[in-house]
Amino acid sequence: MDLNLKARVALITGSGRGLGYAAAAALGREGVRIVVTDIDAAAVQRACAQLAEQGVQTIGVPADVCNEQQVETLARRAIDAFGKVDILVNNAGFTRDKYLTKMPTQDWDAVVDTILKGTYLCTKAVLPSMIEQRWGRVINISSRAHWGNPGQTNYSAAKAGLIGFTRSLALEQGKYNITANAIAPGLIETDLVKSLPTYERLRKTALEKNPIPRLGLPQDVANAIVFLASDCAGFITGDVLHVTGGRYAS
Numbered sequence: 266m267d268l269n270l271k272a273r274v275a276l277i278t279g280s281g282r283g284l285g286y287a288a289a290a291a292l293g294r295e296g297v298r299i300v301v302t303d304i305d306a307a308a309v310q311r312a313c314a315q316l317a318e319q320g321v322q323t324i325g326v327p328a329d330v331c332n333e334q335q336v337e338t339l340a341r342r343a344i345d346a347f348g349k350v351d352i353l354v355n356n357a358g359f360t361r362d363k364y365l366t367k368m369p370t371q372d373w374d375a376v377v378d379t380i381l382k383g384t385y386l387c388t389k390a391v392l393p394s395m396i397e398q399r400w401g402r403v404i405n406i407s408s409r410a411h412w413g414n415p416g417q418t419n420y421s422a423a424k425a426g427l428i429g430f431t432r433s434l435a436l437e438q439g440k441y442n443i444t445a446n447a448i449a450p451g452l453i454e455t456d457l458v459k460s461l462p463t464y465e466r467l468r469k470t471a472l473e474k475n476p477i478p479r480l481g482l483p484q485d486v487a488n489a490i491v492f493l494a495s496d497c498a499g500f501i502t503g504d505v506l507h508v509t510g511g512r513y514a515s
């Protein structure tokens with residue numbers, strides 16, 4: 266199977282750590298040049314240094330995906346450095362869990378804005394480069410929570426909205442040979458997840474309910490990203506790939 270990724274350039278939001286970083290390392294191993302971007306400037310610097318040690322060519326650009334001006338600068342700097350953006354991974358996101366009756370509006374706004382507005386701004390900023398080349402891959406990191414999770418009305422709504430965005434984008438951009446797909450991970454053992462006060466409970470439930478009885482690893486999601494970014498996935502668009510060990514809505 267020829268992934269044919271060597272000449273590609275990927276911009277990955279939230280790639281200072283966690284799943285975004287794992288995706289950067291996995292694509293980097295295939296020869297992809299990486300634009301590392303994150304709201305956390307120190308994490309950008311750290312990630313670029315670690316990737317450079319692995320022989321990956323990168324530029325690091327700190328940016329808040331919700332800030333239109335910063336996103337425009339990010340896209341411009343990516344194109345100045347590498348001439349194009351072929352692959353966009355909209356990965357930046359986080360949870361602010363509370364039952365709706367107790368949810369502060371700022372928690373609703375922060376989660377929905379980062380996931381939806383961030384994806385809208387980043388995709389809009391890099392699409393002209395993809396259209397010009399008649400080749401592109403937009404990969405949106407949704408979540409198993411798109412089916413609903415108690416305490417996550419904000420996060421579930423945003424992750425489900427991301428799937429609607431993905432399907433519409435696929436319909437709009439297919440004629441330019443640009444695919445748009447979503448990945449819906451289940452519980453993945455990132456540092457963030459391991460630091461949650463609820464980690465042990467989440468882990469126990471996942472082990473009980475996952476048909477494949479283990480937690481997901483960042484590499485499991487990174488593998489799916491590499492596949493969807495490759496030429497091998499050129500006829501797959503508007504789809505949702507679940508990386509959940511077989512666990513769906515429950």
Ligand SMILES: NC(=O)c1ccc[n+]([C@@H]2O[C@H](COP(=O)([O-])OP(=O)(O)OC[C@H]3O[C@@H](n4cnc5c(N)ncnc54)[C@H](O)[C@@H]3O)[C@@H](O)[C@H]2O)c1
Nearest residue numbers: 279283284303304329330356357358408450452453455457
């Ligand atoms: N880890 C899981 O179990 C899991 C499961 C399903 C979905 N996801 C999704 O995967 C993505 C990555 O999750 P993770 O576990 O790696 O989390 P993480 O917190 O380790 O990484 C997310 C990164 O996004 C960055 N970020 C946050 N807000 C930003 C903004 N406004 N602009 C730019 N960068 C920003 C953070 O600084 C952080 O480095 C998220 O969208 C998350 O919702 C994670």
